[in-house]
Amino acid sequence: MAKIKKKGTSGQAKNFITRTQAVRKLQISLPDFRRLCIFKGIYPREPRNKKKASKSSTGSTTFYYTRDIQYLLHEPLLNKFRDHKALAKKIGRALGRGEIKDAARLERTQTPKITLDHIIKERYPTFVDALRDLDDALSMLFLFANLPSTAAIPPKTIALCQRLCLEFQHYLIITHSLRKSFLSIKGIYYQATIQGQDILWLIPYKFVQRMEGDIDFRIMGTFVEFYTTLLSFVNFRLYTSIGxxxxxxxxxxxxxxxxxxxxxxxxxxxxxxxxKNLINGASATNGTTHATTADAQAEADKLTNLDEPSEDREQGEDLSDDRAEEITATDAIDTFSPTADDADILPQPAPSNEESGALFTPFTFFLSRETPRAPLEFLLKAFGSKRVGWDAVLGDGAYTTNEGDRSITHQIVDRPNLPEGALPAVPETKPSPAQKHANGETDGAADDDEKEEESSNGRLRPGTRVPGRIYVQPQWVWDCVNQGKLLRPDLYAPGATLPPHLSPWVKAKRGEYDPTLSLAEQEKEGEVEAAMLEDGDEDVVEAESDEEAEDGVDEQIEEETGMKIAGSESEDEDEDEDEDENPEQDEEWGGISDEAEDLEDPDVQHQRELEAEALGQRLTANQPKSEDETRKNEAKMKTKAVAKRRREEAEELERQKMMMSRKKRKVLEKMLYGNEKREEEAEKLRKKRRALEKAAQMI
Incomplete structure (x- = not known):
């Protein structure tokens, strides 16, 4: 007789363990268990059948793998948690006896120090593994770096997060590893490529944060404690890798x-x-020089000035002008364009760090007081700019705080253009001309003093424009970075309507609305004419659509029953055939011309009579049509042709679907349904854009 298996010794009941059983097995408190699981990367699991996994009659909700809990039994942090619990009992006993000094001494000298170095090495065997898991760490640390200090968040934690984040940004600036950025409602997204790994994180805007009471900062603080250790290791490895x-x-x-x-x-x-950018002794942050010996500096200059010999020069051959032009022409990145409209879009090669890092190199920027200094400074320096200045009220460390500096090529402003009389007049505090003459001052000296005062102050009057300087809005920086080239600054001038700021990670698919393209490039055939008819003559469009629908129903009835319906197209075709058989009758009876048919329309006839009466002319039968009527008639004819062609294509598709199997037909219908929904949404967006452009033209 086979041995009867005991319940809970095999299957899912053996593979899973409840949270209560895990806490009891590890002999720690529930907060310490949560903290340990976060450090070790152990998360709850969902079994296939909770009844089979549960060893009790009550339904348990949180399960863990039994192997994970057994793995925690040998964790060194368990001893630290137990030591901390024993110390808490000693401190509580001392406070109960009124021995405050002894309690303070115990807390100061016997508090166990918890280090997570061994956990970092266990969870990330290679450096690439750490880079892959850096997204959440950066988002969390940048979030805490912007939070105010409270009882739940000590100032030391915020200062540590700020220091680690700034160190990581310095590495991105030095290596030009930043690739893209996007302004969203949640904050600013950044993407960097480090050792072939794409890292995407979010930095919130620097607004005043209100700390709500329903947030468990103990759990978040545990993640921050682990992530700070991780980023410290990563920063150390990144800095040492570039010397x-x-x-x-x-x-x-x-x-x-x-x-x-x-x-x-x-x-x-x-x-x-x-x-390479630190060999000359200049800091990559603010242009300060480091103390280096003269011999070492001379050797470094020699190394940097040496040119790598090419194969042609080694063979003693001189490069001709054509050869030089050919070499310089091949320096650009190749682009792969699709060979056909239906072909797949090939991934384009990404620029190197040096190419992307030289985007803003030749320019000197000045940030106005109303612009966000931190993200702009980071972006401009990460893409090559070594000279970024701002107003003194934004903080220390600027390249220049003088807004009137002539070396500034671009100024980023975020305020509208104000007319000359919009600002109040500047109060007159200067001495009068009589006083100047009494003091022996001339007009030239007064102008020089005014210039010196303005340059020493470093601020220009609001609305003042320096000749030769380019003024742009902050979005220009982000769009240039995402597209990898310098865009037209006139599109981003102060007060101008900015182009759409689109996510660089979302690419428009076939059939979807693309705001970067013009309406003419993505409109369907007959869409413009249909929109024109809807705006001008909605009743006519509805009547024609009803007639087309009735004609389609009549055709379907004729096909099914074989009977002809009075007034149908088939009957009209028979009449046309009869007329073709008797051409003599057609010659004798000239019929009614198209112009006469137009005159029979009472609305058209009344409109023409009013126009002729206003002009003092006599209405004739051969009066030419107006341009609007001609345009509408052409639009009607084109709309009818497009609708007929689409109806024929739909009928052909239905005939093809009849030859498919049921499974393939269902898949095709789902695909067509999704395409139809996408096209409808794109058509709505195009309609909105068409109305906006029309309103802008009218203004």
């Missing part, structure tokens, strides 16, 4: 004045290991 000293030097006084990125000073381990 930089980690951690970089941090200026606390400059950070207190709002320097942010410019509070850090990057240094290389040695001249040979320094990156």
């Amino acid at each position: 930089l000293v980690y951690p970089p030097k941090f200026n606390a006084s400059s950070d207190d004045q709002g320097a942010e990125l410019d509070a850090f000073t990057l240094e290389g381990k040695s001249v040979a290991e320094q990156p």
Whole structure:
């Protein structure tokens, strides 16, 4: 006789364990269990059958893998948690006896220190694994870096998050690893490519945050504790891989004045290991120079000025002008265009770090006071700009705080253009001309003093435009970065209606509305004429559509019953055949011309009589039609032709579907249904855009 199996010893009951059983087995509290699971990356699992997985009669809701809990039994952090629990009992006992000094001494000297280094090494065996899991870590740390300090979030945690995030941004600036960015409602999305891994994270806007009480910051704080350790390892590896000293030097006084990125000073381990943009001794953050010996600097200059010999020069051959032009022409990135309209879109090659990092290199930017300084500074420096200035009220570390500096090529503003009389007059505080003459001052000296005062102040009067400087809105920076080229600045001028800011990760599919293209490139055949008829003569369109529907019903009845219906097209065709058989009768009876038919319409006749009476002319039968009527008639004819062709295509598709199997026909119907919904949505958006463009033309 076979041995009877005991319940809970095999199957899902053995593979899964409830949370209560896991806490009892590990002999720790529930908060410590949650914290340990977050550190080790162990999450609840959902069994296929909860009744079979549960060992009790009550329905359990949270299950874990039994192997994961057994794996936690050998975790060194369990001893730390138990030591912390024993210390809490000692401190509570001392406070109960009134020994406050002893309790403080115990907390200061015997508190166990928890390190997560071994967990980082266990969860991420290779550095690529850490980079793949960096998205959530960056989003969480940037979120906490922008939060205010409260009882649940200590200031040390916020300061640590800010320091690690700024260090990571410095690496992206040095290596030009940033690729794309997008402004959304949630915040600003960034994407960087590090060692072939695409990392996407979100940075919230710097608004005043209201801390709600329904958020469990203990759970989030546990994630932050793990993510700070992870990002510290990642930053150390990234900095050492390009020859930089980690951690970089941090200026606390400059950070207190709002320097942010410019509070850090990057240094290389040695001249040979320094990156290319640090060999000349210039910092990549704010242009400050590092102290290097003259010999080392001379050797570095020699190395950087050496040209790599080409094969032609090694053979003693000189490059001709044609050869040089051919070489320079092949430096551009190849683009793969589809060979046909229905062909697949091939992925385009991405630019290298040097090409993408040189987008804003030759320009000097100045950020106005109303613009977001932190994201703009990060983007501009990550794409090559070494000279970014801003107003002194935005913080320390600017390249220049003088708005009237002549070296500034681009100024980013986010305020509308104001007319000359919109601003109040500046109060007169200068001495009168009589006083100037009494003091012996001339007009030239007064102008020089005014210029000196303006340059020393560093601010221009609102609405002032410096000749030769390009003024753009902040969106210009993001759109240039996403498209990888400099766009027309006149489209982003202050006060101008900006083009749509689209996500760089969403590509328009076939049949969907694409706001980057014009209406003429994506409108269907006959769509413009149908829209024109809807705007001008809706009643005529409805009547024609009803007639077409009736004709279709009559045709269907004729096909099914074989009977002819009076007034149908088949009867008209028979009459046409009879007329063709008797051409003499047609010659004798001239019939009614098209113009006479038009005159029979009472509305058209009345309109022509009114126009002729207003002009003082006599209405004749051969009066030419107006341009609007001609255009409408052409639109009607084209709309009818397109509708007829589409009806024929639909009938042909129905005949083809009859030859398909039931399974394939269902798949095709689902596909056609989805395409139809997409086309309807795209047509609605095109209709809205057509109305907006028409309203703009009327204005």
